[in-house]
Amino acid sequence: xxxxxxxxxxxxxxxxxxxxDAVQEALLAAALHWPRDGVPQKPRGWLIQTAERRLIDQxxxxxxxxxxxxxxxxxxxxxxxxxxQDDTLIVLFMCCHPALTxxxxxxxxxxxxxGLTTAEIANAFLVDEATMAQRxxxxxxxxxxxxxxxxxxxxxxxxxxxxxxxxxxxxxxNEGYASSTGGELQRxxxxxxxxxxxxxxxxxxxxxxxxxGLLALMLLIDARRPARTDPAGELIPLAEQDxxxxxxxxxxxxxxxxxxxxxxxxxxxxxxxAAIAAVHDRAPRADDTxxxxxxxxxxxxxxMTGNPVVTLNRAVAAAMAEGPSAGLALLDAVGExxxxxxxxxxxxxxxxxxxxxxxxxxxxxxxxxxxxxSLPEQRYLAAQAARLNLEATGDDASRLRR
Amino acid sequence: xxxxxxVGNLDGGVxxxxxxxxxxxxxxxxxxxxxxxxxxxxxxxxxxxxEVLAGPDLAKIVTSDGLTAPVVxxxxxxxxxxWLAGYQIVDVESEARAIEIAAKLSAVPGPGGVAIQQPIQVxxxxxxAPSNVAEMEGFLQQVGGEH
Numbered sequence: 001x002x003x004x005x006x007x008x009x010x011x012x013x014x015x016x017x018x019x020x021d022a023v024q025e026a027l028l029a030a031a032l033h034w035p036r037d038g039v040p041q042k043p044r045g046w047l048i049q050t051a052e053r054r055l056i057d058q059x060x061x062x063x064x065x066x067x068x069x070x071x072x073x074x075x076x077x078x079x080x081x082x083x084x085q086d087d088t089l090i091v092l093f094m095c096c097h098p099a100l101t102x103x104x105x106x107x108x109x110x111x112x113x114x115g116l117t118t119a120e121i122a123n124a125f126l127v128d129e130a131t132m133a134q135r136x137x138x139x140x141x142x143x144x145x146x147x148x149x150x151x152x153x154x155x156x157x158x159x160x161x162x163x164x165x166x167x168x169x170x171x172x173x174n175e176g177y178a179s180s181t182g183g184e185l186q187r188x189x190x191x192x193x194x195x196x197x198x199x200x201x202x203x204x205x206x207x208x209x210x211x212x213g214l215l216a217l218m219l220l221i222d223a224r225r226p227a228r229t230d231p232a233g234e235l236i237p238l239a240e241q242d243x244x245x246x247x248x249x250x251x252x253x254x255x256x257x258x259x260x261x262x263x264x265x266x267x268x269x270x271x272x273x274a275a276i277a278a279v280h281d282r283a284p285r286a287d288d289t290x291x292x293x294x295x296x297x298x299x300x301x302x303x304m305t306g307n308p309v310v311t312l313n314r315a316v317a318a319a320m321a322e323g324p325s326a327g328l329a330l331l332d333a334v335g336e337x338x339x340x341x342x343x344x345x346x347x348x349x350x351x352x353x354x355x356x357x358x359x360x361x362x363x364x365x366x367x368x369x370x371x372x373x374s375l376p377e378q379r380y381l382a383a384q385a386a387r388l389n390l391e392a393t394g395d396d397a398s399r400l401r402r
Numbered sequence: 403x404x405x406x407x408x409v410g411n412l413d414g415g416v417x418x419x420x421x422x423x424x425x426x427x428x429x430x431x432x433x434x435x436x437x438x439x440x441x442x443x444x445x446x447x448x449x450x451x452x453e454v455l456a457g458p459d460l461a462k463i464v465t466s467d468g469l470t471a472p473v474v475x476x477x478x479x480x481x482x483x484x485w486l487a488g489y490q491i492v493d494v495e496s497e498a499r500a501i502e503i504a505a506k507l508s509a510v511p512g513p514g515g516v517a518i519q520q521p522i523q524v525x526x527x528x529x530x531a532p533s534n535v536a537e538m539e540g541f542l543q544q545v546g547g548e549h
């Protein structure tokens with residue numbers, strides 16, 4: 001309810017920062033009054049009215065203090081009624097403002113649209129509450145300073161802004177992705193929140209292929225969450241995951257979404273990624289994976305993005321579809337652009353191992369493990385190196401015995 | 403955003419003179435510089451944590467085999483200059499920004515207002531999450547168990 005109250009106020013009065021303060025005060029008032037007097041018949045109306053009164057008081061007192069600026073803003077009553085959904089969407093589009101860095105847009109979105117408290121957001125991002133409060137307030141100041149009015153963007157603006165909105169939602173999902181073990185539960189909530197918000201955007205823009213693509217991607221990836229880490233929190237690669245643990249309902253929904261989207265208009269990045277995730281999710285066993293199709297999809301994605309990391313995935317798909325030497329040849333082609341990137345070493349190690357070159361694989365797993373900045377990846381890569389080391393020294397021992 | 407730990411040892415950089423021998427106004431200028439930097443990082447929302455450590459005279463070195471009583475000895479076992487003096491953790495947009503902050507730390511003024519040029523280590527804090535979901539999913543595909 002809070003984003004809708006906030007949205008209404010900001011639409012009417014234009015001041016995001018002041019509106020948020022007023023909503024906070026109204027919520028506080030509700031916490032005091034409702035338990036005593038009972039919940040009003042129209043709680044949202046009550047909140048809007050209370051918050052609006054505070055906001056006007058606040059704006060007036062500022063006005064008399066500064067004795068400038070006209071009251072025009074306050075008198076400009078909304079002419080047409082806008083739905084609550086639209087209000088929430090306005091707030092979301094506002095939070096994903098081009099003047100903001102991704103980190104600020106994420107924090108602001110979670111605060112204003114996601115309804116998380118500053119403490120919860122701070123907790124999820126492992127910084128203290130004061131730091132996060134500072135980030136959020138700076139983000140609001142930036143929006144204010146940018147002078148872009150707070151209103152539903154025009155159709156053209158919407159198209160441009162939507163890309164940022166989707167990116168921010170994707171990043172929020174991303175933040176919650178890796179952790180599924182106790183103690184880091186707050187972070188998993190971020191994935192849930194990202195899915196909830198993306199669902200909302202999808203309901204409002206049901207014909208947009210990329211919105212559907214992003215939602216499908218999130219659902220198809222999230223479906224694997226129960227199988228992705230072992231009880232100790234260690235990563236389990238896709239091929240070794242227990243697929244019976246995957247969430248069937250999410251997969252069904254995601255596959256249906258992506259099938260509908262991909263036949264409908266221009267194909268985008270999120271749709272392609274979702275289509276790839278769908279191919280994996282549809283295979284009952286890793287051996288049943290349709291690698292030629294994945295290879296073709298990565299080819300399209302590579303053309304669209306030019307991202308060398310996509311090429312790494314294509315190399316793995318090529319190795320699976322056509323044998324390790326096809327994959328290794330692709331790696332040689334992309335090597336220059338990714339020199340020193342641990343992910344290149346990780347893939348090379350994997351493909352060399354497939355090709356039977358244990359020694360080469362070991363060296364590249366080691367190199368990858370020393371360069372990654374992700375703890376779960378590092379543990380995984382170091383374990384691979386240790387396993388190959390054992391095999392290699394074991395081989396030496398058996399040769400010596402011979 | 404990426405977290406970096408900026409670490410300084412008890413290494414005075416180009417300054418040999420111990421702080422007790424600085425002029426009072428030089429000490430004030432030195433501390434004011436840190437204070438201003440601290441304020442800047444708090445207001446930019448980049449400061450996560452900062453601590454200054456008590457001197458090595460109070461340090462204890464603990465070793466244990468996990469079975470018998472731990473062995474606790476006094477330091478220092480290393481050169482004074484090699485002891486950790488303090489650290490701060492910043493959460494920033496880029497490595498370039500972390501380096502910029504480290505450079506400011508290093509350039510804190512000493513006697514005569516000259517930058518002391520203390521060496522600052524810039525160490526990235528390991529992430530629990532991947533930098534990117536698609537990359538991590540890719541990773542899980544890439545390293546996948548054809549063993």
